[in-house]
Amino acid sequence: MSTAAPKTPKLPVTVDKPTPYNFDLGLLLANDPNPVSVPRTTTASSDPSILESHLANVARDGAQVLINQLLTTCAITSTSSGVLLSLPHAQTPLPREKPVPAPKPETKWSAFAKRRGIKPKTREQRRNLQYDEATGEFGRKWGYQGANKAGQDDAIIEVKFNSKKEAERKEGTTVRGDKRREIREKVKRNERRMRKNQRHSEGRK
Incomplete structure (x- = not known):
């Protein structure tokens, strides 16, 4: 009698959070304003894998919500190169690592x-x-x-x-x-x- 390996349960496509996410699709950015509720049990404090698994679930929810937002709000076109998804312009200003270079004097x-x-x-x-x-x-x-x-x-x-x-x-x-x-x-x-x-x-x- 052969024992089949247990199938991995499918994760939900929808994510419900008390406070909705904030998006900047131009940067593929999803901000989660909800606080991270870290498990406080004795087992979690002694086993780091429980904390890692919880953080991985939080990151997975953020990626799933970002994908849902992209597929429902961005224009999707089919071309000879494949299916393309057009991103909007980025809204979040990102700081420069270095100052703006000064214009070179005219020689x-x-x-x-x-x-x-x-x-x-x-x-x-x-x-x-x-x-x-x-x-x-x-x-x-x-x-x-x-x-x-x-x-x-x-x-x-x-x-x-x-x-x-x-x-x-x-x-x-x-x-x-x-x-x-x-x-x-x-x-x-x-x-x-x-x-x-x-x-x-x-x-x-």
Whole structure:
């Protein structure tokens, strides 16, 4: 003779409380103004599982009431993606964790771009990738193994005959280091422009 496991009783769908719940469906929030009546029996004080079970029942009632309110007051539509339930706008203001950021001062470049109607680059334009026809693959424009460093590690570098640049070359410099010096000079120039823009935005000269 087999003994079947006892079936779990179905919990009620309706919840009756002396004071009704307050809802903010935009935040999926249900406030229960009723005090939590914690069991005061000797068994409950000695067995923590009784208290946990009671609190779980209170939380279950709150979730059930919230679901009932959503299904009876919110618009439900059927789409190709499934059944959608439209939530109303939230009514409860939530405090910010951090203060509202102060607006950034206008730099010389931003003022110039506004006058000329220059728009910021899109995400695709800012990508550090470009197509290399020689290799048939996409590579970096700058940075590690960037296209702007092409030729730096070549074993042989061609120098134009009677080049004016070679005739005026400073003592101790080589053609191999020209590209590196050019890149470093561009970085320094950009840093100087950035500091100048910062002073201009702060009203300093």
